[in-house]
Amino acid sequence: xxxxxxxxxxxxxxxxxxxxxxxxxxxxxxxxxxxxxxxxxxxxxxxxxxxxxxxxxxxxxxxxxxxxxxxxxxxxxxxxxxxxxxxxxxxxxxxxxxxxxxxxxxxxxxxxxxxxxxxxxxxxxxxxxxxxxxxxxxxxxxxxxxxxxxxxxxxxxxxxxxxxxxxxxxxxxxxxxxxxxxxxxxxxxxxxxxxxxxxxxxxxxxxxxxxxxxxxxxxxxxxxxxxxxxxxxxxxxxxxxxxxxxxxxxxxxxxxxxxxxxxxxxxxxxxxxxxxxxxxxxxxxxxxxxxxxxxxxxxxxxxxxxxxxxxxxxxxxxxxxxxxxxxxxxxxxxxxxxxxxxxxxxxxxxxxxxxxxxxxxxxxxxxxxxxxxxxxxxxxxxxxxxxxxxxxxxxxxxxxxxxxxxxxxxxxxxxxxxxxxxxxxxxxxxxxxxxxxxxxxxxxxxxxxxxxxxxxxxxxxxxxxxxxxxxxxxxxxxxxxxxxxxxxxxxxxxxxxxxxxxxxxxxxxxxxxxxxxxxxxxxxxxxxxxxxx
Numbered sequence: 045x046x047x048x049x050x051x052x053x054x055x056x057x058x059x060x061x062x063x064x065x066x067x068x069x070x071x072x073x074x075x076x077x078x079x080x081x082x083x084x085x086x087x088x089x090x091x092x093x094x095x096x097x098x099x100x101x102x103x104x105x106x107x108x109x110x111x112x113x114x115x116x117x118x119x120x121x122x123x124x125x126x127x128x129x130x131x132x133x134x135x136x137x138x139x140x141x142x143x144x145x146x147x148x149x150x151x152x153x154x155x156x157x158x159x160x161x162x163x164x165x166x167x168x169x170x171x172x173x174x175x176x177x178x179x180x181x182x183x184x185x186x187x188x189x190x191x192x193x194x195x196x197x198x199x200x201x202x203x204x205x206x207x208x209x210x211x212x213x214x215x216x217x218x219x220x221x222x223x224x225x226x227x228x229x230x231x232x233x234x235x236x237x238x239x240x241x242x243x244x245x246x247x248x249x250x251x252x253x254x255x256x257x258x259x260x261x262x263x264x265x266x267x268x269x270x271x272x273x274x275x276x277x278x279x280x281x282x283x284x285x286x287x288x289x290x291x292x293x294x295x296x297x298x299x300x301x302x303x304x305x306x307x308x309x310x311x312x313x314x315x316x317x318x319x320x321x322x323x324x325x326x327x328x329x330x331x332x333x334x335x336x337x338x339x340x341x342x343x344x345x346x347x348x349x350x351x352x353x354x355x356x357x358x359x360x361x362x363x364x365x366x367x368x369x370x371x372x373x374x375x376x377x378x379x380x381x382x383x384x385x386x387x388x389x390x391x392x393x394x395x396x397x398x399x400x401x402x403x404x405x406x407x408x409x410x411x412x413x414x415x416x417x418x419x420x421x422x423x424x425x426x427x428x429x430x431x432x433x434x435x436x437x438x439x440x441x442x443x444x445x446x447x448x449x450x451x452x453x454x455x456x457x458x459x460x461x462x463x464x465x466x467x468x469x470x471x472x473x474x475x476x477x478x479x480x481x482x483x484x485x486x487x488x489x490x491x492x493x494x495x496x497x498x499x500x501x502x503x504x505x506x507x508x509x510x511x512x513x514x515x516x517x518x519x520x521x522x523x524x525x526x527x528x529x530x531x532x533x534x535x536x537x538x539x540x541x542x543x544x545x546x547x548x549x550x551x552x553x554x555x556x557x558x559x560x561x562x563x564x565x566x567x568x569x570x571x572x573x574x575x576x577x
Contacts (some may be wrong), residue, residue: 070443106519115149122156131160135168143175150177154185161249162189171257179259179269187272192245252276253285271312279320283326291318297336313337328354342369348378356399372400373409380413388522405432467491475499476562477506490553492560500556509558510569515555522552 114137121134135157138146149173155163277286297309300388313336320330327350334343340362347355352375364523379392393410409415439575469491476496482489488500498506508516510529529545 056404087191113379114138114145114197115152118149118153122153131157132164135161135164139171143172145176149176151181153186154182155188158185158189158251159192162246162248163254166255168249170255170262173259173264175264179256179264180266182255183268183272186255189245190252191275193247193249196247197247204485257289258260265310267310267312271315274311274316278323278326278329285331286326287329287332290329291471292381294332294336314529327351330357340367341374345375348375352378356396359400368400369409372405374395375400375414376405376410380410453466467493467495469497473497475502478502490557492563493559494560494563496560496562500559502562503556506561507566510566511555519555522548522555526552 117137118134121130121137123130125131125133134153138150138153150169154165154169157168157559169177171204173179221225221459253273253276256269256276260273261267274286274289277289278288286320293311313333317330317333317337320326327346330353331343331350332349334340334346335358342470344358347358355371359368359375362368362371366425375397376393379396380389382392384391393413397405397410469483471483474497475482475485475489476498478499480499480502482497482499485499489497490500490503491497504519508519511519525548526545529541529548533545561567
């Protein structure tokens with residue numbers, strides 16, 4: 045390493061002492077020496093030597109590449125050649141270098157690479173995505189590139205103007221005043237920028253779109269990437285790419301939401317809606333965004349202005365009855381106002397009724413939309429159908445009322461019969477569950493229509509496991525209240541206490557004695573229990 049540094053110093057001194065005629069020869073000699081023996085020379089030491097002797101970037105770019113110092117190599121190539129050739133070589137150095145060493149310089153020189161070779165740079169960035177090249181860190185470079193493209197379009201540069209070279213826009217983009225061999229800025233060597241130090245900004249409409257679409261297809265979920273991609277599509281004249289992207293995106297999101305409610309939506313739909321409304325165009329895409337935000341009414345309202353058939357399709361997709369009726373009424377009203385006062389307005393409104401079906405809206409719903417001079421002959425058939433439907437409904441209502449009257453009469457008879465219903469209880473009757481005599485037990489008992497008799501305490505114990513938690517808590521509360529009321533009645537009997545006691549007892553009866561435990565639902569649910577022998 046020491047010998048290499050000494051030889052480098054000799055070459056530099058010889059170049060400085062040579063005349064103007066021999067300078068180019070000495071530069072080629074120095075470049076050849078450095079490239080040939082790059083592996084044997086310490087890179088940092090050599091770079092400091094070159095900086096101290098004011099070496100140009102171009103003459104030593106080969107050494108920078110051969111030495112493997114990525115930052116120095118890229119900066120040397122970009123400074124040495126202001127055209128596409130230097131940018132292509134710099135991009136090649138980044139592509140061939142290990143990603144760990146090249147990642148930082150991808151971000152650092154992204155703007156310069158995009159300005160000179162946008163499509164090649166976009167493809168290179170996309171190829172490195174799976175290695176870990178982060179789109180969000182490259183996004184400012186793409187935004188800057190698009191901003192410069194837009195600026196020159198607004199200035200309306202003409203081909204053949206002095207500021208245009210080879211059909212490309214010439215922009216003053218002085219890269220740096222730092223030493224080209226010192227990308228980190230540690231050395232003090234500087235190079236003054238001149239009016240000739242400029243780069244070309246190539247106008248490529250597809251470079252940014254291709255990269256953003258590519259990383260999205262590869263699985264990028266950054267909201268910033270999605271939002272910027274949509275903002276670029278919104279500014280395009282052709283709506284088809286935006287409409288296709290939004291349709292596919294919303295379809296994918298709907299599938300994910302159905303499977304996983306926590307699935308995130310990378311695209312900010314409200315941002316997309318604001319961008320579309322601000323642009324004042326791409327109405328079909330705006331309708332899609334409205335649908336993505338569950339704003340079906342606004343979607344139909346906008347669709348009526350640009351595509352009435354799409355509005356009808358959206359109305360058919362509605363699953364809520366009230367919403368569907370409201371949407372079809374909007375469509376009918378729009379159909380009536382399209383040819384206000386004309387003969388075709390009635391026909392258009394009637395076509396809406398046929399599309400949605402008479403079960404959604406009928407002729408009487410759209411009568412307010414028809415013109416005052418509309419003749420009844422134009423829709424007399426629909427009126428006759430509506431009257432026939434009403435007649436059928438009235439007949440059905442009459443039949444339903446007759447059935448209700450019969451049911452009520454049967455219930456009244458059952459109530460009267462139950463009021464006269466009585467049961468004969470034998471003196472030696474026993475509880476069907478505990479086999480204890482019921483007349484000598486000293487507690488309440490229940491006699492069911494099936495003939496079985498059950499003590500109240502035993503019935504509670506039997507029924508409680510089959511009640512829900514709320515019913516069990518209610519029975520416990522009633523028991524506590526009944527005990528309190530019994531104590532108060534012994535001290536001071538009153539009519540209010542008696543009414544309260546009767547009310548609680550009636551509620552308790554409904555909870556535990558709604559049906560016979562031996563012949564009702566309770567017996568079916570306890571079929572898995574063993575018999576007591």
